[in-house]
Amino acid sequence: MDRFSFLNAAHTAYFAELYDQYLQYPDSVEPSWRAFFQGFDFGMEQNGISPDTLEDAPVNFEEGEIPDHVIKEFRVIRLIDGYRTRGHLFTKTNPVRERRKYSPTLDIENFDLSKEDLDTVFNAGDVLGIGPKTLKEIITHLENVYCDSIGIEYMYIRKPEEISWIQAKLNVNENHPSFSSEEKKQILKKLNEAVSFESFLHTKYVGQKRFSLEGGESLIPALDSIIEKAAEIGVKEFVMGMAHRGRLNTLTNIFGKSAKDIFSEFDGKDYEQDIFDGDVKYHLGWSSGRITDKGKGININIAPNPSHLEAVGPVVEGITRAKQDRRYEGDTSKVLPILVHGDAAISAQGVVYEVVQMAQLDGYKTGGTIHIVVNNQIGFTTNYLDGRSSTYCTDIAKVTLSPVLHVNADDVEAVVHSILFALEFRMKFGRDVFIDLLGYRKYGHNEGDEPRFTQPKLYKAIAKHNNPRDIYAEKLKKEGVIEEDYVGKLEEEYRAKLDENLEDSRKEETTRVTPFMYEEWEGFESVRQEGMLEAIDTTVDIKKLDEVAETISKLPGDKKFLRKINKIIEGRRQMYFEDNKLDWSMAEHLAYGTLMTEGYNIRLSGQDSERGTFSHRHAVLKVEDSEEEIILHNNIPDRDGDIFIYNSLLSEYGVLGFDYGYAMTSPRTLTIWEAQFGDFVNGAQIIIDQYISAAEDKWKLQNGLVMFLPHGYEGQGAEHSSGRMERFLQLCARDNMYVADVTTPANMFHILRRQMKAGFRKPLIIFTPKSLLRHSKVVSSKEEFANGSFQPFLDDEEAKVEKIKTLVFCTGKFYYDLLEFKEKNSRDDVALVRLEQLFPLPVSEMKEALKKYKNADDIVWAQEEPRNMGAYGHLLLHFDEAKNFRVCSRKFYGSPAAGSSVRFKKRHEKVIACVFDKNLEE
Template sequence: MDKFSFLNAAHTAYFAELYDQYLQYPDSVEPSWRAFFQGFDFGVENSGNGEIVVENPENGEAVEMPQSVIKEFQVVKLIDGYRTRGHLFTRTNPVRERRKYSPTLDVENFGLEKSDLDSTFNAGEILGIGPATLKEIIVHLEKVYCDSIGVEYMYIRKPEEVQWIQKRLNINENQPNFNADQKKKILRKLNEAVSFESFLHTKYVGQKRFSLEGGESLIPALDSIIEKAADYGVKDFVMGMAHRGRLNTLTNIFGKSAKDIFTEFDGKDYAEEFFDGDVKYHLGWTSCRKTDSGKEININIAPNPSHLEAVGPVVEGIARGKQDRHYRNNIEQVLPIIVHGDAAIAGQGVVYEVVQMAQLEGYKTGGTIHIVVNNQIGFTTNYLDARSSTYCTDIAKVTLSPILHVNADDPEAVVHAVLFALDFRMEFGRDVFIDLLGYRKYGHNEGDEPRFTQPKLYKAIGEHKNTRDIYAEKLKASGVINDDFLTMLEDDYKKKLEEDLEDSRKEESTTVTPFMQDEWQGFENADEDKMMEEVDTTVDPKQLAEVAEAISQLPEGKKFMRKIKKLVELRHKMFFETNKLDWAMAELLAYGTLLQDGYYVRMSGQDVERGTFSHRHAIVKVEDSEEEIILLNQIKGTFCDAKQGASCDLQIYNSPLSEYGVVGFDYGYAMASPNCLTIWEAQFGDFVNGAQIMIDQYISAAEDKWKLQNGLVMLLPHGYEGQGAEHSSGRMERFLQLCAKDNMVVADCTTPANMFHLLRRQMKVNYRKPLVIFTPKSLLRHPKVVSTKEEFAAGGFQKVIDDDTADVKKIKSLVFCTGKFYYDLVERREENGRDDVAFVRVEQLFPLPQKEMSEIIKKYENADDIVWAQEEPRNMGAYAHLLLHFEEAKSFRVCSRRFYGSPAAGSGARFKKRHEKVIDTVFDKNIEYVK
């Protein structure tokens, strides 16, 4: 019997495929064959090109492998080498030589020789080209993996995705195959990109525009994605990008009139008095575009600050908001695209946070196309100083997303790559990254001199033709166009720009169209007076009871922890027996009644499902299966019954351990969902400073900069209870310092009923403002922090709560305070039997209820000591804010900790001593200010 029968030459194609499978997914190969291939690999590593002894997988007999089969397997290794490392040897850099990598893909590095080039190998079957000579196989591999497009994907662990990619790459050898009309369309978009930048450079010399020159192929790339996405049925396109190329994109992709951009370049003021506006390369835009095939697609480019990559999570949140609201069963119909810079995507940590959210249940958006406009430089920083990774896109490997590196001077390759990316996204619902390798023609801005820091690179760039001219010459050489066609393109577009420029100079001022105005119909702008108006937040008692019933009954037939059963029973007892409702009941009743009223609710943050302090339990879990049940979603309101398909439910998600990215996401979600109560909760209020960029650039300033309303609610647990420097303060002072005119609401509630009405008020008004609430920790279970269901049903939000226990005539000291400190002060008053001190709670810190506070001061006419008391250090908390916004506060006696750099002491004993000392000073004005 032939001892080599198991390697019969007639079956070498099968063995080659099996070995290829082994190389990619070892565990998927039958164990005996896996051992065989392991033996072969071991033999190759230890015998050079000599004999290789392997174990027959059929009978275990040791045999020497024939050289013909060894060569066949070596060719498979070569193919695997191109798939894995071919991207390192591409022709993707338009202006300089690539770095050299070792080992190369030379055949000698795979145990093959030049003499094998004319030999035929069945391994060609793997590539779909059938049996082929080694030379033909290499030519094929070079075209697929080493031309103008380099592809990274072999780290992906899902065979179906890898096989899909390999099949697509082998079709047309990963080479563009556009017809004459498609090539002309690419040239037309390139001409628009090049001509627009050239026109601005001539008409607005030296002005900042962050030009796209060197990356103009971005414009035909985006155009192609939109056109093809519409054919896929995509209805909404949400895009985020920083400055470079933004004006070009606004004009040539989003249809913003060049006239408006020229008006902005001329520096004309805005027509609206209440609107400060922003620099032109930060502004957003929304429009409806009709594709070449006649389909309509809603396209949005989100406004962004100068903080690079900050817009990324906002775009994802907008996309998810649109998906949840309009396309819940077809989320692929909303397509997010984020355009990055190479230095930013490698350097900014928020990119990692966004990437980590890509497949999480509460944050996924069905796949994002990431395009990097790779200038090979930061402001002045060389890429070798900007990252440790080989590529700026290596972050994509975190989620095993494919990456395509493309030469930006080959526009057909660029379009081919982005269409590949779109197809992958639509097939698998996952992220794809495009590394568009080009250059930056000028400095960081057009007034900057780049030769100071990169003289050699910029000498090469100065001698380099632009992408349009390179492509036009190629099309002329192949007979697709002639000189007259190119001249017509240039003249027609330049004529249009000239007309727009002339029109712009007739305008005296400019206006800015609000971003995503289609989502905000029926909402009004609100000034401070409007924000101070009373709002009806009452609820029918029957409605309250219906919600209470839903959250106080566990489904039958399921096993729950004893503590969960007790918790749910306590809810029932609170509402239906004792009529003492705590903070958790206030939250759940607010959410439930809003659901009944036709709104929907989203909450996310670290551990929000249960709540950091185990108070909320919005989700309860079945003990033996961990099935998640949201009791609030058992409510059947009239809105849900009447409107088929309406998403009248509570969505609540534990977030990744991120503040910056998640706050940005939820802010974007609220931007796209004005009828959703969108809440982000910090694990402790102290941790909100991880999202400070979102707070400074979006939450506090977006309405002034971009006409953007946003109703995001931030819950920040705050209160001094001896837990140390990082578990005491939500940094109230920072939010209050950012407050101006009518940009947000800041509150520190002390009763469950007030929290209930505050949350309802957030949705019942016909405008939206960010709402920052400093929420309690110890008060969540404080026996005095309760409200009655009558206060829930018939009451309303109280901006200031007067002391209803005080005999006005007896009061000598009138103390204004806020939050948890109120209960500490009341406890001391009761201990000392003092009836000459009244405590007034300021529940809304901004807009500050000055009128109500002044009236309360007048009421206590016998009080000769008016106090502001706070548990925070004097340079923190609300005191400085009070001085700025309330004239009478300048004469207040202040009781607080002294000035500190740290919010609180780490020692429990020291905390208690300081805290008691502050309380002492409240009750005795003769005690010296706390040192």
């Protein structure tokens, strides 16, 4: 009896799966099978099997004991694994040049098989779902699946169900598309629109930048197909982000933006309204509703973006998450994000990694993103060999074990097939998937550039290459799907529409801009600086305040918490109900809680935000035994809003972009991003420069994002002192954002409530304290919370006006340092007034103070930051009287603060002394 008869056809597929498992995770395989596979591998390597290599083997492997046909079955399985793992390296995916050569190849000799085996039938064909087949038939199947126009990487995925699903999908039609004649005509129609649009612009606007899609036109039918299919299976909204290449084409042929408006933008016409500056045409966003061919309605959005390529990625994810949270109760199947990348950008931009790492995190996941790379094989003028070290531009996908499809952009059916595969994978598994659309760029980086300077050989090949539409049209003619003149008629009809739009555009003097996601912002008005300075009612009924305070100062009785947590929560109760001295944390908690009772949601994210970097917040409490998370705000009676608080990954750029996108979609959610320390914000400078400070001017976008930036000089060194307020203040202009440096809990309470109660939205930058979180003087009463309002300017309430000889303007935590010196030295001749809002400046209150303290002959601006930092430069720009102020600050420095605590203290004390003695040099 053949002792290896168990290796029959019925079991080959099972053994192959087990062998795959052994290759990836040897220790997970049952010991006897592991020993068998070890023996087989050794035999493969040594051309014989020795018992000396195995311990505890269930079978004594002796020379020749395993029959040759069994060994060959496993060799074929290894060949199949080779195609699955490395087949993508040998595909026909490059339309314009030879691929790089990789070794070892998939030649059968590399698997100890020979030409003599080609006609032998192997049960290993069962693994592929094609049954026992000859080696020749197995290889043909593998070549069709893995090495034609689509190459796929997926064998690194660690979830067997995902691998099995992918393999089953690949075996259908041997990973080749099967479209009906009507579907093929629709693909051709969209491909014609893509090609014709670009050629029309090229002839009508010669030399103008448009960042054309030529060489990657198959993106358009791909996007069209995914929208149609997604709507059919229940997706309600798309949110898309892409950089400039191909954007105008996408806006017109996918999002339905009028070609007339695009032509007006090419003609350089001004906008109908003068309340914003606008942006270049290939940065603008668009929102529209679409009815699919099967009558399904779907909302589609393409987010506006700056030239900073991948900066739009986290913004799109934030928009998507907000829509999922607000409209669909967290159902990720209803809103689908798509990010379109360039090959050079996805390889090199670090924010891509940050976004990919966010994909499965509770605070940031969106149920999977479809990433499409329009791969031009060239970035700006840099060859791909100079643009990355990885084999593929999409190797970032392996961080989250996401599948990647590499597709020949000239094979439009393969492109559409791949995008539909990606859609199915995302909808089933809720994970990212990447499509590498390998094409070319017909012209230079822009249409006025000469690409032959840097890639003469490549562009010689591109010049002779047919466009994807003509290639596909020839294919369909051969198949008998279309007649000879079919494409000519399509092109003629489409160009006629474009000509009509062009003529209409030239009849109008201005162009219109519809704000992105305008439907989310109904009822919100745009305001100028005067409107930003108007008082807004932020009072609260004290009974409501009592209710909220009661809720957030009472732990559930059936849970066990750390002793310190019990003490913190009891401290809340005492400060509110007994002492009536509310600190900073209570200001936050009561602002959030009262807003929730009024129907507003709260979202706060950042590094350590659940407890607070300085352990002051404790908004999310952990049960001691189970680490179950408790948010007391969820117990507020009759609340109409929800609260979400997340510790973020150690990212600033990605997370700030995400929360900005979230706020862009949620004007009724108080969305807050908190930096661990204020200076960490410089890791997100692109989001600040391109979105927070400029988006309303560029894209007519309001946004109410709040940024908490811990700021204050406490001797913690250069990196943990300054939130770099000078950078924000330099960006302030007219009416683009609020900047505040508040010093009392009551003011913190009211500024947060003001952010929601206003009928408009502006970004709010708050420089929050560190040492003041527990400072004995930094307290407010509940009455100040209930009946007060935000005070942009705080006068010195203790000052006796007639005695004042020195009037000191200051801001933030430094006030309390000066106050301590003043009280210690009984300096009742000095008045300390505080600027709580730095932009817009409370100019009228400042001028009133100068009039009030008319006996003061020494007017001082005092700051703890160096002269070239902090608010002094801003003051000079926005308050003319500041030119005559005596300035007390640290000297000019490149670093915000000294590393030595001794040196820090000397400098700090010197500035304080200067404030109180005008004869001293700062």
